[in-house]
Amino acid sequence: MHPREGRKGRGVESLFTPSRRDFLQKSAASALLLGGGGSILAACSSGGTSGQVTGATSLPLPRPNHPVTWPIHPGNKAIKSGLAPEQNATLKIYNWTAYINQAVVNSFAKKYNCKVEVSTFNTMDEALAKIHSGQVQFDVFLGVTIDVLGPLIEQQFIQPINHSYIPNITQAWPDFQNPFYDGKWQYTTPYTIYTTGIAWRKDKVHEDPYTMSNPWAMPWQPKYKGKVAILDDYRESISLGLMKNGIFDLNTTNASQIAASGQALQNLAQLTNVQINNNDYTQIPAGQVWIHHAWSGDIAAALSYMPKGVPVDVVGYWFPTDGQGPVGNDLVTILKTATNPVLAHLFMNYMLDLPNVMTNISWNGYMQPLNEVTPQKLVQAQILPPSLMSTVVLPSYFRRGVMELQIPVSTNLLWEQAWQAASKGV
Amino acid sequence: MALRGLAQRAPQRGKHRLFWACLAAPGILWLTLLFIVPFYVVLAIAAGQLNQLFGTPIAEYNPLHWTTGNLSAAWRDIAGPSAYLGPIFVRTILYTAIASALCLLIGYPAAYFVARFAGPRRKVLMLVLLIAPFWISYMMRMLAWVDLLQTNGYVNSALQFLHLANHPVNWLSGQPVTVVLGLAYGYIPYLILVLYAGLDRIDPALIEAGRDLGLGKARTFMRVTLPLSRQPIMTGLLITVLPMLGDYFTNQLMSGATNTSMIGNVIDQQLSTPLFQGEGAVFSIFLLLILMVPMIYYVVATNRTSREAV
Numbered sequence: 164m165h166p167r168e169g170r171k172g173r174g175v176e177s178l179f180t181p182s183r184r185d186f187l188q189k190s191a192a193s194a195l196l197l198g199g200g201g202s203i204l205a206a207c208s209s210g211g212t213s214g215q216v217t218g219a220t221s222l223p224l225p226r227p228n229h230p231v232t233w234p235i236h237p238g239n240k241a242i243k244s245g246l247a248p249e250q251n252a253t254l255k256i257y258n259w260t261a262y263i264n265q266a267v268v269n270s271f272a273k274k275y276n277c278k279v280e281v282s283t284f285n286t287m288d289e290a291l292a293k294i295h296s297g298q299v300q301f302d303v304f305l306g307v308t309i310d311v312l313g314p315l316i317e318q319q320f321i322q323p324i325n326h327s328y329i330p331n332i333t334q335a336w337p338d339f340q341n342p343f344y345d346g347k348w349q350y351t352t353p354y355t356i357y358t359t360g361i362a363w364r365k366d367k368v369h370e371d372p373y374t375m376s377n378p379w380a381m382p383w384q385p386k387y388k389g390k391v392a393i394l395d396d397y398r399e400s401i402s403l404g405l406m407k408n409g410i411f412d413l414n415t416t417n418a419s420q421i422a423a424s425g426q427a428l429q430n431l432a433q434l435t436n437v438q439i440n441n442n443d444y445t446q447i448p449a450g451q452v453w454i455h456h457a458w459s460g461d462i463a464a465a466l467s468y469m470p471k472g473v474p475v476d477v478v479g480y481w482f483p484t485d486g487q488g489p490v491g492n493d494l495v496t497i498l499k500t501a502t503n504p505v506l507a508h509l510f511m512n513y514m515l516d517l518p519n520v521m522t523n524i525s526w527n528g529y530m531q532p533l534n535e536v537t538p539q540k541l542v543q544a545q546i547l548p549p550s551l552m553s554t555v556v557l558p559s560y561f562r563r564g565v566m567e568l569q570i571p572v573s574t575n576l577l578w579e580q581a582w583q584a585a586s587k588g589v
Numbered sequence: 590m591a592l593r594g595l596a597q598r599a600p601q602r603g604k605h606r607l608f609w610a611c612l613a614a615p616g617i618l619w620l621t622l623l624f625i626v627p628f629y630v631v632l633a634i635a636a637g638q639l640n641q642l643f644g645t646p647i648a649e650y651n652p653l654h655w656t657t658g659n660l661s662a663a664w665r666d667i668a669g670p671s672a673y674l675g676p677i678f679v680r681t682i683l684y685t686a687i688a689s690a691l692c693l694l695i696g697y698p699a700a701y702f703v704a705r706f707a708g709p710r711r712k713v714l715m716l717v718l719l720i721a722p723f724w725i726s727y728m729m730r731m732l733a734w735v736d737l738l739q740t741n742g743y744v745n746s747a748l749q750f751l752h753l754a755n756h757p758v759n760w761l762s763g764q765p766v767t768v769v770l771g772l773a774y775g776y777i778p779y780l781i782l783v784l785y786a787g788l789d790r791i792d793p794a795l796i797e798a799g800r801d802l803g804l805g806k807a808r809t810f811m812r813v814t815l816p817l818s819r820q821p822i823m824t825g826l827l828i829t830v831l832p833m834l835g836d837y838f839t840n841q842l843m844s845g846a847t848n849t850s851m852i853g854n855v856i857d858q859q860l861s862t863p864l865f866q867g868e869g870a871v872f873s874i875f876l877l878l879i880l881m882v883p884m885i886y887y888v889v890a891t892n893r894t895s896r897e898a899v
Contacts (some may be wrong), residue, residue: 263867380633389762390759414640432848436762436848437848438762438846450740572864579684579862579864579865580671583673583858584671584673586847586858587677587855588856588857589840589846589854
């Protein structure tokens with residue numbers, strides 16, 4: 164899952180680029196494209212959702228309650244320790260569109276006396292297809308989503324990392340030294356982290372989700388007809404319906420739960436003429452929408468989109484204080500075909516250093532999970548307005564939050580059907 | 590002599606036929622490559638199967654192996670217990686009908702004025718103005734409307750200034766009127782140009798004859814001009830109705846809400862969704878079949894008019 168596609172959602176921007184939904188919808192196919200079919204097949208056959216380890220020819224589905232440590236393949240070893248950075252090199256980074264601060268890229272190039280080229284993609288599907296085809300040769304693959312990690316490793320498209328080059332991992336939350344999707348962080352370091360919650364205009368909506376008995380039901384209010392929007396993302400929005408109905412297994416295979424969620428969204432459409440888009444970061448600041456199902460990183464950037472004379476304090480973002488809501492993060496990896504693997508390792512390390520991370524967040528909006536990146540620090544650095552401290556992702560959220568992870572194709576079909584009936588092609 | 594003449598003309602006719610066939614060849618090749626082949630691919634996908642693992646469609650090019658799985662799925666969404674497409678079909682036809690009528694109401698007088706009253710100099714200017722919208726892409730024109738119709742846009746400011754509205758109207762969030770006006774605005778230049786071309790060709794002598802025979806201006810228009818405009822009106826409406834029925838872009842941009850969704854939106858969504866691309870192909874063919882109705886009517890009516898003219 165990726166927030167950049169959120170920025171390129173179903174509104175005006177989506178006319179130029181596919182939506183985040185497009186990626187999510189294709190993620191299963193993407194995984195299979197890279198050879199992860201076995202996991203889905205096995206998952207299909209067992210019908211389970213989490214924690215199952217499948218047969219020898221298939222891939223496991225990592226879950227928080229079923230962590231996975233991937234094998235190191237004999238022909239795909241990490242580079243040796245103590246190597247000097249490549250000279251006169253051009254580090255090639257493959258990244259989502261508009262997902263890294265160019266200032267950070269430039270400062271890395273200056274520090275290591277190299278050139279850096281950033282190439283971009285709009286969907287993970289597109290990126291995987293290019294990597295699979297061998298048409299592209301990059302060093303760093305940035306913003307990789309958890310659900311495609313297994314196939315990338317299994318097909319040996321990414322290489323194991325040598326921890327000796329990445330001392331800054333200690334600056335990251337301890338979770339990322341042994342994350343459930345990559346035990347012992349053999350292949351990945353963390354990049355951004357984000358939550359999905361409810362954004363609202365405090366000056367227009369008088370209910371406070373923090374005092375509501377079921378804040379996930381906040382959009383279901385007919386008095387705000389025409390002023391409500393949900394994310395154009397079948398996993399996120401069906402999850403919203405599930406949580407509204409009190410279900411927090413966001414990878415559920417239960418057909419009746421999925422259908423009930425879809426029905427809840429259809430009711431929402433009838434009640435409020437709900438809009439379906441990923442323009443939370445503009446519509447809430449502009450007051451075009453008063454209640455928007457939203458991504459934390461989008462709302463953290465609200466300050467940049469406020470109309471003249473409207474204080475940012477009018478924007479609110481709710482995420483459950485106990486952390487029981489959708490949390491997502493993505494990763495930095497090094498491709499096996501990297502021609503500058505040492506620089507790539509150094510780049511990984513660079514992106515875990517606090518000053519660089521703060522510079523990156525100041526432009527990117529999306530948080531990075533470092534110990535020192537606290538709500539207070541972001542406010543102090545004037546990166547985040549105090550009123551939007553709730554957009555910050557806390558370690559406890561990552562530990563207790565619920566994640567939308569890869570699901571079996573048969574289940575995916577149910578989710579999609581429910582979404583199509585609810586979204587009616589919008 | 591006559592027989593010899595016929596014998597001499599026969600090879601000439603053959604040569605002519607070959608000449609015209611050669612002239613038509615690029616067009617036929619173009620049509621084959623860019624319409625018939627892609628259409629058959631869509632048909633093969635619609636009648637093909639679904640890769641249960643990848644969620645991707647498997648095109649079946651051999652008609653003997655065609656299956657009805659995608660057709661059944663499409664029927665489920667049209668008439669099954671969880672059907673949701675009925676209102677969308679009705680809405681699409683309704684929006685298209687209203688927008689086309691609006692186009693005609695606005696476009697006919699404009700085209701009539703340019704064709705009959707603009708005068709040679711002003712006619713050129715008017716034609717340039719009519720063609721001007723084509724210089725700007727459809728998307729940009731819609732984006733301009735999005736800007737104008739924002740809650741803090743000029744339209745709302747004007748309405749409030751004139752005390753026609755107490756608070757900003759939510760034009761862009763599920764308002765059918767916005768979508769219909771958007772469709773009409775987007776496609777009206779096509780209609781006007783076609784109408785102009787047709788009206789400009791009406792022989793002024795026929796109109797004068799009507800006047801000479803004692804008809805007033807209004808009756809001349811009703812008895813002479815309007816009947817002679819029937820063909821351009823039909824052509825113009827066809828040109829606007831066909832793209833409107835498949836339009837998804839206008840609704841997406843100017844509403845984004847489910848209550849204004851059109852069949853084009855459903856097809857767009859399905860074609861971009863693994864597991865649903867086969868069903869999307871079925872709906873594409875459905876839409877094509879629906880579009881065939883006005884097209885066939887047009888062809889029949891045109892032939893009838895040609896025969897009457899002869």
